[in-house]
Amino acid sequence: MTLDSISPLDGKRLLLIIGGGIAAYKCLDLIRRLRERGMTVRVILTRSGEQFVTPLSISGLSGEKTYTDLFSLTDEVEMGHIRLSREADLVLVAPATADMMAKMAAGIADNLATTALLATDKPVMLAPSMNSQMWHHAATQRNIAQLKQDGILMIPPGSGQLACGEVGAGRLAEVDDMVAALETFFRPSGPLAGKHVLITAGPTYEAIDPVRYIANRSSGKQGYALARALRDLGARVSLVSGPTNLPEPAGIETIQIESAREMLAACEKALPADVVLCVAAVADWRTSQEMDQKIKKQNGALPPLDLVENPDILKMLATPGDNRPALVIGFAAETETVAAHAQAKLDRKGCDWIVANDVSLKNGQSVMGGDHNQVSLLTATGTEDWDSAPKDQVAKRLADKIEQYFT
């Protein structure tokens, strides 16, 4: 996923209820557009909706089973209507007919769609579509007022030529407008909304030859946890990751790289950023030349490895200049005299904060690859020693510190 294409819909789940209206055909395009943006779309098609679009075309686009009948025992065993209504982040009804809205306003549950709408604990959005007389009818307007009072969200219909030949209000919102309404709904809000955070995580692999490489034991867990914690505060997060076994977090632009030089190039491409966190355990050295062929054994003698130093990404990002992020945070993984080494690193790298941790083996357990971390935070104003905690909690605490820095 590229920087420009990351959508607030990425990783989100929609339950789309397609009602019976000629405009149901627009939902086929809607499903395609939502899936392109990384959204999972599961569909309930009402009986009248089936007159306009087929379960087959919907499933072809959604990549999921299309649910049509409340009393299908097989469906109830596989996915009960309660679960169906709750395994989503949002329920959208499009087209929402006058009849469907009347039932919703009255709390009627006489089919799968209306039952799911009554059973859901998730926000519900309606995109009404009907003839303009029906739209302006006092009963419809009364129902809409009731639904709004019940907390239901609306994507208002447009005006224009209607399928029945009349002209007026009642046209299902255009697909672009429905996508925009969903993006607005899911757009991150939070104290770090509008901030761009760049994070490096994981190890780097420095190829020696086509089969061997220099690496280290970093799992990427702390960097990924920070990416999620900062995303949850509303930041736009770019995560430049070396090889790990971790799934790419939803709603985060993850750029996979192998070597330190690739990591540097990806970071430079992701700039400008407001905050950078260099959490990656970057290999300090690489061989001066990557061999094209596998190096063969040489009569028992070790082939010499000529090592050269890798670029120091943290130091480069911390260098004063127009593109320097306002807050540059480095990590210091040490196995001895942690505090002294961390203080020296703060001065040497030119960064604003250092998060120092002891990665020596404790009772045979290493921080690297483990789920806990015990860190100290060094800033210009002093040092805070934090208690050992799960990496998710360390991430949350550091994310809160970053929030405080900006507020």
Ligand code: C5P
């Ligand atoms: O110098 P040292 O490797 O101990 O510094 C650790 C910090 O510097 C970490 O934040 C690490 O991500 C960063 N670093 C880097 N590029 C390197 C080496 C370290 O960004 N080549």
